[in-house]
Amino acid sequence: MYELILExxxxxxxxxxxxxxxxxxxxxxxxxxREQVWNxxxxxxxxxxxxxxxxxxxxxxxxxxxxxxxxGVIYHLHNWIKNIRIRVKFFFPAADESVPTVTNLWATAxxxxxxxxxxxxxxxxxxxxxxxxxxxxxxxAFPMRKEYKLEDGTRTDKDDRYFGRDGHYGQSFETRLID
Amino acid sequence: xQVQSYFSSLDNLDGELATLNLGxxxxxxxxxxxxxxxxxxxxxxxxEPTIGYIHRAFEKLAERRPYNQITPITDRLNYCSSPINNxxxxxxxxxxxxxxxxxxxxxxxxxxxxxxxIADHLVCNSxxxxxxxxxxxxxxxxxxxxxIYEMFEEVCGARLTTNIGxxxxxxxxxxxxxxxxxxDFLSGFPARFEEFNNMLERNRIFMDRCIGAGxxxxxxxxxxxxxxxxxxxxxxxxxxxxxxxxxxxxDFDFIVPIGTQGDTYDRFMVRQEEIRQSLRIIHQAYDxxxxxxxxxxxxxxxxxxxxxxxxxxxxxxxxxxxxxQETPIPVGEVYHCVExxxxxxxxxxxxxxxxxxxxxxxxxxxxxYYQAYPEMIRGSLLSDAxxxxxxxxVIAGELDA
Numbered sequence: 001m002y003e004l005i006l007e008x009x010x011x012x013x014x015x016x017x018x019x020x021x022x023x024x025x026x027x028x029x030x031x032x033x034r035e036q037v038w039n040x041x042x043x044x045x046x047x048x049x050x051x052x053x054x055x056x057x058x059x060x061x062x063x064x065x066x067x068x069x070x071x072g073v074i075y076h077l078h079n080w081i082k083n084i085r086i087r088v089k090f091f092f093p094a095a096d097e098s099v100p101t102v103t104n105l106w107a108t109a110x111x112x113x114x115x116x117x118x119x120x121x122x123x124x125x126x127x128x129x130x131x132x133x134x135x136x137x138x139x140x141a142f143p144m145r146k147e148y149k150l151e152d153g154t155r156t157d158k159d160d161r162y163f164g165r166d167g168h169y170g171q172s173f174e175t176r177l178i179d
Numbered sequence: 180x181q182v183q184s185y186f187s188s189l190d191n192l193d194g195e196l197a198t199l200n201l202g203x204x205x206x207x208x209x210x211x212x213x214x215x216x217x218x219x220x221x222x223x224x225x226x227e228p229t230i231g232y233i234h235r236a237f238e239k240l241a242e243r244r245p246y247n248q249i250t251p252i253t254d255r256l257n258y259c260s261s262p263i264n265n266x267x268x269x270x271x272x273x274x275x276x277x278x279x280x281x282x283x284x285x286x287x288x289x290x291x292x293x294x295x296x297i298a299d300h301l302v303c304n305s306x307x308x309x310x311x312x313x314x315x316x317x318x319x320x321x322x323x324x325x326x327i328y329e330m331f332e333e334v335c336g337a338r339l340t341t342n343i344g345x346x347x348x349x350x351x352x353x354x355x356x357x358x359x360x361x362x363d364f365l366s367g368f369p370a371r372f373e374e375f376n377n378m379l380e381r382n383r384i385f386m387d388r389c390i391g392a393g394x395x396x397x398x399x400x401x402x403x404x405x406x407x408x409x410x411x412x413x414x415x416x417x418x419x420x421x422x423x424x425x426x427x428x429x430d431f432d433f434i435v436p437i438g439t440q441g442d443t444y445d446r447f448m449v450r451q452e453e454i455r456q457s458l459r460i461i462h463q464a465y466d467x468x469x470x471x472x473x474x475x476x477x478x479x480x481x482x483x484x485x486x487x488x489x490x491x492x493x494x495x496x497x498x499x500x501x502x503x504q505e506t507p508i509p510v511g512e513v514y515h516c517v518e519x520x521x522x523x524x525x526x527x528x529x530x531x532x533x534x535x536x537x538x539x540x541x542x543x544x545x546x547x548y549y550q551a552y553p554e555m556i557r558g559s560l561l562s563d564a565x566x567x568x569x570x571x572x573v574i575a576g577e578l579d580a
Contacts, residue, residue, distance in 0.1 A: 023511060023512045023513065023514075024274065024275060024277070024509065024511040024512065024513050025274055025512070025513040025514055025515065027514060029512075053401065054401060054404070055404060056404075056516075056523065056525060056542060057525055057527065057540065057542040057547075059527060059538075059540040061529065061538050074527070074540075076514060076525070076527065076542075080417060080422075083422055083423070085514070087514070106402055106404070107399075107402040107403050107404075107550075107551075108402060108403050108404030108547055108548075108550070110550055111546065111547065111549075111550040112404075112547065115546075119238070132231075133230060133231060134230065134231035134234040134579060134580065135231065135234065136231075143236065143239055144238060144239055148239075
């Protein structure tokens with residue numbers, strides 16, 4: 001099923017999908033670029049063969065170590081007729097955090113984008129009312145970015161190493177199983 | 180619809196527009212939300228909702244908590260049906276670690292989830308009654324909710340913030356008292372519920388208040404990301420339990436009720452029917468409750484029996500590893516959704532192999548559909564706006580995360 005979808009996208013928008021992979025849950029991730037994402041989402045929504053009519057969710061993500069690709073936006077789309085889900089992702093530099101809005105495709109993106117602006121400081125250009133939504137208006141930080149630690153920064157017992165992130169970063173599950 | 184044409188020309192406005200703060204703390208909002216309303220007399224010209232009064236940064240908190248400690252956070256999303264949130268989260272992690280749950284545990288989860296759906300819908304529907312002036316049904320239905328909470332207490336010890344079940348199954352088997360209480364509930368509840376139903380369903384005052392209040396079309400509801408009973412009231416039969424069955428929902432026979440108008444009355448009626456369907460599911464699950472273990476064999480995630488911890492080396496090791504979060508987690512991402520009390524409750528979990536999620540995004544149904552509220556109440560009376568809000572089942576905990 002997903003081969004047909006990818007084929008159709010390639011046919012309609014050559015080069016829009018920079019890469020794709022299948023996640024653990026069986027949903028295909030489509031990677032694209034900031035320049036192409038709006039057109040790709042519009043194609044996914046409007047093309048009669050693709051028909052991803054429903055924007056399930058939209059969320060930001062921050063990878064501070066990926067230089068030039070620190071921030072990302074992830075869209076979950078759902079085709080209600082054929083019951084297929086798909087994930088569209090793109091990444092962009094934190095220094096240049098403007099991305100196109102999809103409020104003109106789905107009304108529901110309004111608050112979703114406000115929330116991700118509130119959390120990550122992603123500027124959705126063209127959004128009708130991009131204000132903070134959950135945090136106070138005068139907060140001077142974007143709290144979901146990884147530079148803001150949840151714990152007191154002077155504590156040493158809550159170091160990243162104690163959360164399994166020392167060296168076996170990205171190592172496969174099986175090779176780390178001790179028993 | 181007549182009201183909208185009233186506002187089609189501003190020439191009709193006479194006198195001054197008044198600004199009215201509905202909330203943040205107003206008894207009729209059933210939670211802490213603020214709506215700044217522009218009023219022309221008693222008619223609403225525009226509404227500006229402000230949310231976030233009980234924002235507790237769950238997504239950030241989850242990044243510093245091991246997987247089993249995130250369950251209590253999910254309790255506090257939609258606190259009218261906490262068990263559904265808990266199970267949704269367990270199933271998300273089970274999907275990530277590729278853990279198959281025994282049939283008995285799945286059926287037990289279904290029973291708990293449907294009980295909490297009944298509790299959730301009872302609160303919402305009886306509150307619609309309260310907002311139309313019928314307090315009596317509410318007081319009776321809260322006794323029923325109390326019975327459900329007593330059952331939760333039997334299963335997990337808690338009532339509201341349940342933290343029910345564990346990653347890998349249920350924490351304990353149903354106790355004999357639970358069986359008694361469930362049988363009593365199944366035999367006594369339908370009659371009492373129909374009594375409540377008869378009080379409102381064809382009640383002229385109730386119907387006049389609800390029919391046509393806060394309507395939304397199916398197209399608009401989809402654009403606004405509606406899911407759950409609110410979407411079904413608008414006429415779209417989208418139900419996660421049928422679309423993407425989880426926890427053996429494919430084994431059960433139930434119908435997905437839909438409305439036609441998407442107004443308060445349809446939302447009420449859809450929930451009433453869903454309560455009956457939930458009862459059907461509970462009957463089927465309880466009558467066919469399979470024998471067997473109530474949790475999967477995943478020692479790296481599921482705590483061993485306490486006596487074993489004191490007597491068996493292996494159990495002691497696993498106990499230590501679970502408590503100290505020494506368990507390796509697969510790298511990857513999963514999206515899992517369940518049919519929550521008010522819609523598609525989704526968990527998008529990104530794991531980088533650490534003991535806490537790298538990113539956990541909650542798709543909170545009422546956060547997503549509450550943004551349609553200003554559009555739904557534009558041009559209506561203030562009293563209808565109150566009714567519309569209570570019929571949308573907006574739960575502050577889930578709204579603000």
